[in-house]
Amino acid sequence: MNGVLHVRKLRMDDLKVLKQMETNIDDDYVIRIFPELISRENNTVFGLFNGDQMLAIAGYTTFHHRYAMLGRLRSDVRYRGNGHATYLLNEIIRYIQHNTKLEWVGAYTQRTNSAARQVIQKLDLKHMTTIQHVKLPLHHLQKDGEVWEKITNTDKIREYLLSTQNTIFSYEAYYPLPKDRLYLTDAYLSTGSFYIHSKGKRFMFIQEDIKDYVYAHVKYFWDDLHLQAGFWSTVAAHIQSQSNVENIWLNLSPTAASSLSSRFVMNSNDEWHLYEKWLT
Known part of the structure; x- marks a missing residue:
């Protein structure tokens, strides 16, 4: 990889490059419902790209124009360890802060998903509760x-x-x-x-x-x-x-x-x- 990393909102025609990303997730529901995700008014999905290659995907769901829950995080296993997930989520939070009137950002993940929890902790999000x-x-x-x-x-x-x-x-x-x-x-x-x-x-x-x-x-x-x-x-x-x-x-x-x-x-x-x- 030698292109310039950049983040942008995903479009309907990004499904092809999403399918080319190796995530090791069998029958990934994000791929199955991708057209619906892109078209939902309360969902926004971003991708991290190196040139035309997608390295990671994440987004957020909004509730009543006040709350946003981060999610849909996926990254290409071939390039993990380079901070791509953290970088993408930081950019998404920055986008929310500067381009929306949302007041709260949340993240919800399994206790056993230590990789996701490590990423979240780097985002300056505080643990609120365990469910x-x-x-x-x-x-x-x-x-x-x-x-x-x-x-x-x-x-x-x-x-x-x-x-x-x-x-x-x-x-x-x-x-x-x-x-x-x-x-x-x-x-x-x-x-x-x-x-x-x-x-x-x-x-x-x-x-x-x-x-x-x-x-x-x-x-x-x-x-x-x-x-x-x-x-x-x-x-x-x-x-x-x-x-x-x-x-x-x-x-x-x-x-x-x-x-x-x-x-x-x-x-x-x-x-x-x-x-x-x-x-x-």
Whole structure:
């Protein structure tokens, strides 16, 4: 390589050079959905080039014109060790700072992905929290008490969700964001179902989320779900009302996940770290 390194936004006709990059990722979903990625309004994808050769790819997804989550990072294995991924992500953050009104940049990666975590730490992003993805097949559901009350008033749901001490909200399964009234719109809240315990101190919010399978994404905000009578009965009752749900998904703290480990098998690949940087 003897060309000049440069970064630019990717176009539809960059798919050919993307396919020529050797990443050692079998059936890479980025290649499969590349046309959709390029055309989505809330996605921006960049490439690092040496002349016409693509060395790395990365981008970000935006939420409500305030938050950006970095992702889609890929680099050519033939040229790793040259700081290409770090350079590209730094350029993307610089672009966000100078060309958008976004206020927050996040990165979300598996604990076992040490290479990605090393890159992120070089970007001056701070570790915010650790989240355990818990994915359960439906046959794990067992009745454990009375089904919780369902609430449909979006104003009440919003205030309940904002009342927790959590600073993170799992907006989508792979997109935990700083908790914010901004995105808890009536339209967003209407896509899920809200259930509250009879004592009024614990509640859950369930939405469908598609990640290869259709999941019931159960959002619960405390570490004590194993102590809450009716929790699994409520999840089961909700799923019975949905015809296409195939699995259950929870984003939990390691403490909450450990309380379930005697019943369910946990996978270290499902422990994720969230990093952040405020730009304002």
